[in-house]
Amino acid sequence: xxxxxxxxxxxxxxxxxxxxxxxxxxxxxxxxxxxxxxxxxxxxxxxxxxxxxxxxxxxxxxxxxxxxxxxxxxxxxxxxxxxxxxxxxxxxxxxxxxxxxxxxxxxxxxxxxxxxxxxxxxxxxxxxxxxxxxxxxxxxxxxxxxxxxxxxxxxxxxxxxxxxxxxxxxxxxxxxxxxxxxxxxxxxxxxxxxxxxxxxxxxxxxxxxxxxxxxxxxxxxxxxxxxxxxxxxxxxxxxxxxxxxxxxxxxxxxxxxxxxxxxxxxxxxxxxxxxxxxxxxxxxxxxxxxxxxxxxxxxxxxxxxxxxxxxxxxxxxxx
Numbered sequence: 389x390x391x392x393x394x395x396x397x398x399x400x401x402x403x404x405x406x407x408x409x410x411x412x413x414x415x416x417x418x419x420x421x422x423x424x425x426x427x428x429x430x431x432x433x434x435x436x437x438x439x440x441x442x443x444x445x446x447x448x449x450x451x452x453x454x455x456x457x458x459x460x461x462x463x464x465x466x467x468x469x470x471x472x473x474x475x476x477x478x479x480x481x482x483x484x485x486x487x488x489x490x491x492x493x494x495x496x497x498x499x500x501x502x503x504x505x506x507x508x509x510x511x512x513x514x515x516x517x518x519x520x521x522x523x524x525x526x527x528x529x530x531x532x533x534x535x536x537x538x539x540x541x542x543x544x545x546x547x548x549x550x551x552x553x554x555x556x557x558x559x560x561x562x563x564x565x566x567x568x569x570x571x572x573x574x575x576x577x578x579x580x581x582x583x584x585x586x587x588x589x590x591x592x593x594x595x596x597x598x599x600x601x602x603x604x605x606x607x608x609x610x611x612x613x614x615x616x617x618x619x620x621x622x623x624x625x626x627x628x629x630x631x632x633x634x635x636x637x638x639x640x641x642x643x644x645x646x647x648x649x650x651x652x653x654x655x656x657x658x659x660x661x662x663x664x665x666x667x668x669x670x671x672x673x674x675x676x677x678x679x680x681x682x683x684x685x686x687x688x689x690x691x692x693x694x695x696x697x698x699x700x701x702x703x704x705x706x707x
Contacts, residue, residue: 419449420671421469422478425506426457429586430614430707431638431660435480435505437706438664446672459483459555466490470497476519476671481506483555491515500674504667505660507557513685519674520684522667526561529656530611532692533635534569536654537576537607540633544575545606548598550584550591550615562611562637579605584615591618599626607633613643613655620651639693641705647698654694661706663688 422439424432436452443450453469455462459482469477470493477494481487481503488509494501495517505523508515515521537547549566552559563581570576580598584591591610599605599622608623610616616636623632629651636643639657646652666686673679693701 417449418475418672418675419451420476420478421451421474423453423455423462423465424480425455425482427454428457434660434706435664438661439668442665442668448672455482457482459486462487463490466494470494470499475675476500478502478504478667478671479508480504481508484508484557485555500671502667502671505663510557514683518683519670522663522670522686524658525687525690526558527565529637529690530562530565531569532656533609533637534566536635537570537609538572541576541606544573546577546579546602546604548602548605548608549578549581550594550608550610550619551581552612553585554583566609584610586612586614588614588618591615592622595619595622605632609635611637613638613640616652617642617646620646639701639705640707644702644705647693648702654692656690657693657701657704658688658690659706
């Protein structure tokens, strides 16, 4: 799941709680459980790093359960965290819909809950009754790159989209937000859309298939830099480097290198590490009673990165 940021200061989310939160106000050290999508995704490694750093800084025990990209395992992981009686739970969802029952079970057990980078259910940000959500402005990302596509193709052209993973609300937001911006120029046509599952190899294969059916493409939008790099590889193999513009999202190390090399037109930088720190800050503020507002939504800053400012971002890639 991918992206980076230049945020100053820590922003706090919060929520009301009982049960475990009561013990949090005693001398008992806090234990926060975090269920994450899977460390096979480099972006999740960056998220984990941010959470771990902030937990150490605040003197909080952090238990990370790696779902390995499996929704069923994540369901069991969250159930285990509830059974362990952790003081708070952070969820970075594999599947926004499949995890809802587990989220509701945690809330029913009076365990404060927050989401990170992938939303829960159909929520576009904070889940009802939760401490809140820290993540990207998915539609804001998509809007930036949609507007960029309109600038690149003033006379129109054929566009392909390599989508994220099915079942994630964030994937839908990144798709729909981009397509909406293209309405500004009816001469721009989306001629193909295939899932890339936030995976480089899957995106490469999807791009190969699209190029066979649509050799006259002008632009490809891959709302994750990992997928965008796979797209670039497929374009290179087809001998079309420089003929098809590529737009990514995330500001990964390889994505930034591609922008610098000119094989990717632009990406959007947002910091997963910063988001990881923010979600732990938010949960601790809730548990210690220093910030009790509910359902706050905090989006990490985002910056379009292209040839005009790439030099300022080359050392900021996190994954």
